[in-house]
Amino acid sequence: MKKYGEISPIQSPIAAERQSAKRHYGVHPYFTRRPHNVVRKYILHYSKEGDRVLDPFGGSGITAIEAFLENRVGIQNDINPLANFIAKGIADLVKGEIAEYEAGLRTLREACKRDLEELGRLPVEQLEDFTRRLELPRNVTLPKSSDVEHYHDLFSPRQIASLAIIRKAIDSIRQPYARKGMLLAWSATLAKLNRTFLSADGRSESRGGSSIFSIYRYKVAKQPVELPPWKTFEERASNVIAAKVEMERIIELKRRTAGWQGKFEVHQSDVDELSEKFTSKIDYIFTDPPYGAHISYLDLSTLWNCWLGTMPSMKARRKELIVGGELEIEEKTYTDRLGRSVEDCINMLKPDRWLSVVFQHWNTDYFDAILSSAAENGADLRAAVPQAGDTIWSMHKKKGNESVLAGELILTFYKTGKPLVRATESKNFDVDLAISQILAGSPTPVLYGENVFNQLILAAWRKGSIGSLKITKDEFNELLVRRGWRYDEENHYWVKELLERTLFGVSA
Numbered sequence: 001m002k003k004y005g006e007i008s009p010i011q012s013p014i015a016a017e018r019q020s021a022k023r024h025y026g027v028h029p030y031f032t033r034r035p036h037n038v039v040r041k042y043i044l045h046y047s048k049e050g051d052r053v054l055d056p057f058g059g060s061g062i063t064a065i066e067a068f069l070e071n072r073v074g075i076q077n078d079i080n081p082l083a084n085f086i087a088k089g090i091a092d093l094v095k096g097e098i099a100e101y102e103a104g105l106r107t108l109r110e111a112c113k114r115d116l117e118e119l120g121r122l123p124v125e126q127l128e129d130f131t132r133r134l135e136l137p138r139n140v141t142l143p144k145s146s147d148v149e150h151y152h153d154l155f156s157p158r159q160i161a162s163l164a165i166i167r168k169a170i171d172s173i174r175q176p177y178a179r180k181g182m183l184l185a186w187s188a189t190l191a192k193l194n195r196t197f198l199s200a201d202g203r204s205e206s207r208g209g210s211s212i213f214s215i216y217r218y219k220v221a222k223q224p225v226e227l228p229p230w231k232t233f234e235e236r237a238s239n240v241i242a243a244k245v246e247m248e249r250i251i252e253l254k255r256r257t258a259g260w261q262g263k264f265e266v267h268q269s270d271v272d273e274l275s276e277k278f279t280s281k282i283d284y285i286f287t288d289p290p291y292g293a294h295i296s297y298l299d300l301s302t303l304w305n306c307w308l309g310t311m312p313s314m315k316a317r318r319k320e321l322i323v324g325g326e327l328e329i330e331e332k333t334y335t336d337r338l339g340r341s342v343e344d345c346i347n348m349l350k351p352d353r354w355l356s357v358v359f360q361h362w363n364t365d366y367f368d369a370i371l372s373s374a375a376e377n378g379a380d381l382r383a384a385v386p387q388a389g390d391t392i393w394s395m396h397k398k399k400g401n402e403s404v405l406a407g408e409l410i411l412t413f414y415k416t417g418k419p420l421v422r423a424t425e426s427k428n429f430d431v432d433l434a435i436s437q438i439l440a441g442s443p444t445p446v447l448y449g450e451n452v453f454n455q456l457i458l459a460a461w462r463k464g465s466i467g468s469l470k471i472t473k474d475e476f477n478e479l480l481v482r483r484g485w486r487y488d489e490e491n492h493y494w495v496k497e498l499l500e501r502t503l504f505g506v507s508a
Contacts, residue, residue, distance in 0.1 A: 010041070031297060086187075154194045182446050186233060193226075293323040359411060386410075
């Protein structure tokens with residue numbers, strides 16, 4: 001491999017393969033996930049075997065897990081205990097024997113299936129007395145935005161009793177890694193056995209999702225669906241075993257060729273604290289920091305953290321990098337801390353190493369915080385690659401249409417160690433001219449609004465004018481409409497109206 005400073009940065013988007021990895025899709029739900037193949041490509045491009053690869057906002061662990069499988073030291077960090085539980089649970093699937101996991105599932109089937117079937121036949125009036133005999137989680141107060149006030153209200157009596165029966169039986173599995181694997185499957189089952197779960201129209205009852213992942217709050221379904229507990233758990237357990245098989249094949253192939261030396265670490269620190277641990281010790285960072293508001297990760301993870309006994313401290317909650325949430329964190333606080341987080345990332349990198357940040361937002365102050373902090377701390381922006389057109393659409397994105405930026409921008413910086421001299425701040429940035437130049441350079445009659453917006457931000461920043469780029473969603477959309485572009489709500493992109501008739505056979 002070339003020396004780090006001789007690496008030519010990735011300049012083109014990489015087609016996403018979202019559902020192709022069993023280790024990331026189907027094992028356990030989480031709020032946001034980058035396509036694993038995109039992350040892996042960046043890891044392979046910017047690091048070497050044996051390197052320490054970090055994601056300080058690790059989420060469900062895609063960066064650290066892919067680094068681990070590619071013979072690096074994958075370092076997972078997240079302030080959310082649920083995120084680390086998922087990431088470590090997946091990484092630990094390489095431990096133990098498949099036969100032990102299958103035996104663990106049989107143990108649970110023998111211990112639980114009949115009891116769960118009997119529970120399903122109990123009259124409603126007997127359920128409450130039955131549930132009192134079970135070991136249940138604390139009945140904590142939920143965020144104010146929730147439809148119900150307390151944790152237990154998220155479940156029907158049958159759901160909470162079923163989950164408690166399976167959870168207790170998991171402790172009887174003797175083999176420790178099989179027991180952890182079944183606990184991972186049980187935790188994933190929580191997402192379907194609760195009153196926020198809603199079946200998708202026109203599909204089987206189990207093919208649906210929780211409001212936690214679509215509208216980002218605890219909204220109880222008008223007609224809650226009660227899925228069969230054992231079948232729902234067994235499906236998740238089967239997914240966990242399939243993920244283990246997949247990971248073992250990957251590692252076995254490594255052993256037969258280059259040898260196997262992957263390592264995995266988990267940390268649960270604020271980024272400031274993490275920076276003190278890893279000053280100048282990291283070879284590559286690929287991270288996807290939270291995008292301001294909409295997703296209050298710690299609030300929404302109460303469904304899992306409460307029952308797992310991993311509820312975060314108030315100190316951790318105050319450190320969460322979001323806007324709003326139950327603690328009503330102010331936007332200025334978020335922006336300041338976002339800039340400091342980039343500074344911390346650069347501090348953790350060794351000299352002549354690379355940092356990739358995935359980001360997208362309408363607020364140009366957020367981009368300014370990232371770009372300016374990197375420049376001031378000796379990291380040169382070498383690539384800005386749009387990843388658009390492969391987004392999994394949340395309810396928020398579906399309803400937002402053209403007002404929502406669905407794709408992301410991968411900003412990649414090279415640590416030179418020399419602060420960059422920025423252009424003098426100018427308030428004379430011509431948005432109309434910049435948009436016209438960007439559109440003129442579009443080679444196709446189809447474009448993604450976020451790509452245009454991202455190019456506009458970068459053009460303003462390079463001219464020292466990002467502070468004057470105050471453009472609303474409606475103003476941005478109007479600029480495109482005035483230039484003959486129309487938003488296609490079905491495909492979520494913009495089409496050049498004058499060419500529609502000839503290229504797509506539809507009326508302009």
